[in-house]
Amino acid sequence: MNILADAAKYDVSCASSGSKRKNENKGLGNASNGICHSYTEDGRCVSLLKILLTNHCIYDCAYCVSRKSNDIKRAGFTVQEVVDLTINFYRRNYIEGLFLSSGIFKDADHTMERLVRVAKKLRTEHNFNGYIHLKSIPGASDELMREAGLYADRLSINLEMPTESGLKLLAPDKNRQDMIQPMGFLKQQIIQNTEEKKLFKKAPIFAPAGQSTQMIVGATAENDKEVLNSANYFYKNFNLKRVYYSGYVPVLADKRLPGLNTEVPMIRENRLYQADWLMRFYGFRVNEIVNDQNPILDLDIDPKLSWALRNQQVFPIDINKADLQLILRVPGIGVQSAQKIISARQFRKLNWDNIKALGVAINRAKYFITCNSNIFEKRDLMGTAIKQFILAESQSKYLKKIQPQLSLF
Amino acid sequence: MTTIIYDATFEGLLTVVFEIYERKLLQVKLHKEEFRNGALFEEVLTIGTDEIKAKRVLKGLKERLSSEGIKRLYITHMAEMPDSDIILLGYIRHVFDSERNIEEDYGNKYVLRLSELTKMIGRERHRMEAFIRFQKLSDETFYAAIEPDFNVLPLLIKHFRDRYADQKWIIYDLKRKYGIYYDLEKVEYMEVEFSADGNYSKLPEIYFEDEQLYQHLWKNYFNSVNIPSRKNLRLHLRHIPKRYWKHLTEKI
Numbered sequence: 159m160n161i162l163a164d165a166a167k168y169d170v171s172c173a174s175s176g177s178k179r180k181n182e183n184k185g186l187g188n189a190s191n192g193i194c195h196s197y198t199e200d201g202r203c204v205s206l207l208k209i210l211l212t213n214h215c216i217y218d219c220a221y222c223v224s225r226k227s228n229d230i231k232r233a234g235f236t237v238q239e240v241v242d243l244t245i246n247f248y249r250r251n252y253i254e255g256l257f258l259s260s261g262i263f264k265d266a267d268h269t270m271e272r273l274v275r276v277a278k279k280l281r282t283e284h285n286f287n288g289y290i291h292l293k294s295i296p297g298a299s300d301e302l303m304r305e306a307g308l309y310a311d312r313l314s315i316n317l318e319m320p321t322e323s324g325l326k327l328l329a330p331d332k333n334r335q336d337m338i339q340p341m342g343f344l345k346q347q348i349i350q351n352t353e354e355k356k357l358f359k360k361a362p363i364f365a366p367a368g369q370s371t372q373m374i375v376g377a378t379a380e381n382d383k384e385v386l387n388s389a390n391y392f393y394k395n396f397n398l399k400r401v402y403y404s405g406y407v408p409v410l411a412d413k414r415l416p417g418l419n420t421e422v423p424m425i426r427e428n429r430l431y432q433a434d435w436l437m438r439f440y441g442f443r444v445n446e447i448v449n450d451q452n453p454i455l456d457l458d459i460d461p462k463l464s465w466a467l468r469n470q471q472v473f474p475i476d477i478n479k480a481d482l483q484l485i486l487r488v489p490g491i492g493v494q495s496a497q498k499i500i501s502a503r504q505f506r507k508l509n510w511d512n513i514k515a516l517g518v519a520i521n522r523a524k525y526f527i528t529c530n531s532n533i534f535e536k537r538d539l540m541g542t543a544i545k546q547f548i549l550a551e552s553q554s555k556y557l558k559k560i561q562p563q564l565s566l567f
Numbered sequence: 568m569t570t571i572i573y574d575a576t577f578e579g580l581l582t583v584v585f586e587i588y589e590r591k592l593l594q595v596k597l598h599k600e601e602f603r604n605g606a607l608f609e610e611v612l613t614i615g616t617d618e619i620k621a622k623r624v625l626k627g628l629k630e631r632l633s634s635e636g637i638k639r640l641y642i643t644h645m646a647e648m649p650d651s652d653i654i655l656l657g658y659i660r661h662v663f664d665s666e667r668n669i670e671e672d673y674g675n676k677y678v679l680r681l682s683e684l685t686k687m688i689g690r691e692r693h694r695m696e697a698f699i700r701f702q703k704l705s706d707e708t709f710y711a712a713i714e715p716d717f718n719v720l721p722l723l724i725k726h727f728r729d730r731y732a733d734q735k736w737i738i739y740d741l742k743r744k745y746g747i748y749y750d751l752e753k754v755e756y757m758e759v760e761f762s763a764d765g766n767y768s769k770l771p772e773i774y775f776e777d778e779q780l781y782q783h784l785w786k787n788y789f790n791s792v793n794i795p796s797r798k799n800l801r802l803h804l805r806h807i808p809k810r811y812w813k814h815l816t817e818k819i
Contacts, residue, residue: 159784159787159788159791160787160791163787163788163791163792164791164792166792167791167792167793167794168794180729181729181730181732184732184733185732185733186730186731186732186733186734187730187731188729188730193693193696193697194697194806195697195698196697196698196789196807196815196817197802197803197806197807198789198792198793198794198803199793199795199798199799199800199803200793200794200795200797200798200799200802200803201797201799201801201802201803201805201806202794202797203806204789204792207788208792243784246777246781247781247784247785247788249701249703249709249731249734250700250701250702250703250709250781250785250816251699251700251701251711252700252785252816252817285733407794407796407797422796422797424797498671498673501671501672501673502671502672502673502674503674504671505669505671505672505674505675506672506674508674512673512674515673515676515679516673516679
């Protein structure tokens with residue numbers, strides 16, 4: 159188990175939410191909003207039993223610990239072993255369910271068939287209604303993918319690299335089309351199932367938590383603009399629930415890769431997630447965050463502040479009058495406090511004390527808003543000055559180790 | 568300033584509200600029954616629960632608040648937080664003094680504070696849903712001990728009944744000395760006689776035979792998924808504060 163858990167840990171998805179599987183048969187478990195049951199010392203959540211069925215693999219992808227040419231211990235689980243572990247961990251409230259992936263042994267269909275068999279056994283023989291996330295194996299047949307969707311809550315295919323050229327360089331045996339094809343098939347099936355659900359309440363549920371993917375950042379030379387545009391493309395065209403960005407952890411020496419002593423690009427990864435959030439929850443378009451003039455996200459400030467400083471003509475806005483969409487764009491105001499502002503201002507005009515009590519970070523927001531008060535920022539400050547003021551007042555955990563993105567190559 | 572001594576029940580609190588309006592009291596302090604230190608007070612009033620008065624206040628609240636809003640008041644009272652009843656009192660007075668539903672009036676300090684308290688209770692409940700670790704006993708009952716910051720055990724019943732419908736389980740609050748027990752049919756409140764040190768978990772012979780094996784596997788798994796080059800203890804501690812560690816299998 160140690161080998162197979164260790165090899166699976168670089169898969170970053172840990173979501174156990176977004177499903178709606180109920181415990182209707184007096185069986186074991188349910189899946190709805192997701193719970194993080196524990197946290198590793200690196201601060202990531204442990205929600206699912208995340209393991210590989212085997213780390214035997216016919217592929218030789220440069221970034222992967224399980225690649226064929228890497229001289230490591232190989233191991234494998236039987237279907238029954240994975241089932242027993244899942245059930246016994248679940249009954250003790252250690253986990254929300256299973257995230258099962260695998261190295262490719264023999265061929266795609268063989269591997270996929272084995273993954274599906276685990277899910278099927280859990281659902282049909284053990285009445286298990288907990289969360290199941292299966293990795294879709296690139297190149298697996300439609301028939302197997304359809305069966306996987308019937309038993310799993312979420313399916314995912316890792317795109318691995320943000321662009322096709324990056325993939326060619328590091329994973330020459332893999333082919334982007336093999337990844338996109340099942341993704342398109344699942345999208346169709348999910349849409350079709352939603353339609354059927356509307357007509358027949360009893361129609362079986364199909365991958366209720368949708369699809370997600372992951373790309374490795376910092377192993378190849380793609381800039382943030384390429385990464386985010388790629389993510390945006392998959393959100394739009396394949397209805398993905400999530401795109402995960404995985405800062406490259408140097409595990410192997412290879413002249414195509416950054417050296418072994420390279421630091422994990424954690425800040426960059428963090429900024430990418432912030433940008434991803436801006437696209438999904440704050441109504442930003444991808445080209446507002448990154449474009450030809452600004453292809454790289456600032457490391458020292460977050461992408462929202464960065465946008466605000468580039469677009470100072472929009473501000474200041476009046477917190478007691480502006481639309482929700484505009485309030486969401488103010489640095490220092492999150493989704494929850496924006497909604498609270500909209501509710502609370504129906505009762506009274508809000509002043510600085512009110513806004514602060516609602517949870518707004520005044521030290522950032524004060525440069526961009528006015529409220530029911532005569533005190534507000536009256537100086538006509540340059541963007542660079544605002545940035546200096548804000549940085550001086552905040553103690554970012556990252557400030558010490560800012561490293562420019564380009565120096566990696 | 569009037570000091571009111573009441574019985575600390577929800578109905579008792581509602582009765583206090585009734586008396587405040589009846590006697591036109593402006594500023595009040597609340598103290599629970601056991602508190603008796605009369606010499607300091609200007610004016611002390613002892614108010615016991617009056618079912619009829621409490622019901623009238625509740626009826627009035629129902630006309631002015633959503634059912635969610637009523638539930639929030641009840642849950643906050645039940646959680647037994649230090650300053651909750653004084654906030655509830657202020658909140659309820661604001662409800663009756665306003666023309667319309669004030670549930671979203673976050674500019675008012677009581678409304679805002681109640682939303683914070685509700686959030687704290689919700690967070691503690693969610694932590695319990697996450698951090699409870701069952702141990703399988705020899706009679707195949709799954710047992711877990713907890714020590715939550717607030718009294719959230721009643722809020723856990725639905726979640727665990729829905730999830731573990733096919734196994735018997737006990738969740739016991741060591742701080743408040745009561746538990747909930749599910750017998751495959753229904754959930755009941757219970758009390759247990761403990762040994763002097765109050766600890767069930769020092770008796771390994773009562774465990775089911777595979778319990779140690781799975782605890783061992785879980786600890787192993789937990790250590791294997793850590794990525795040492797990304798170590799971030801500050802974040803780790805923010806997610807799992809130390810006070811929860813003693814009941815977490817993987818942190819013992």
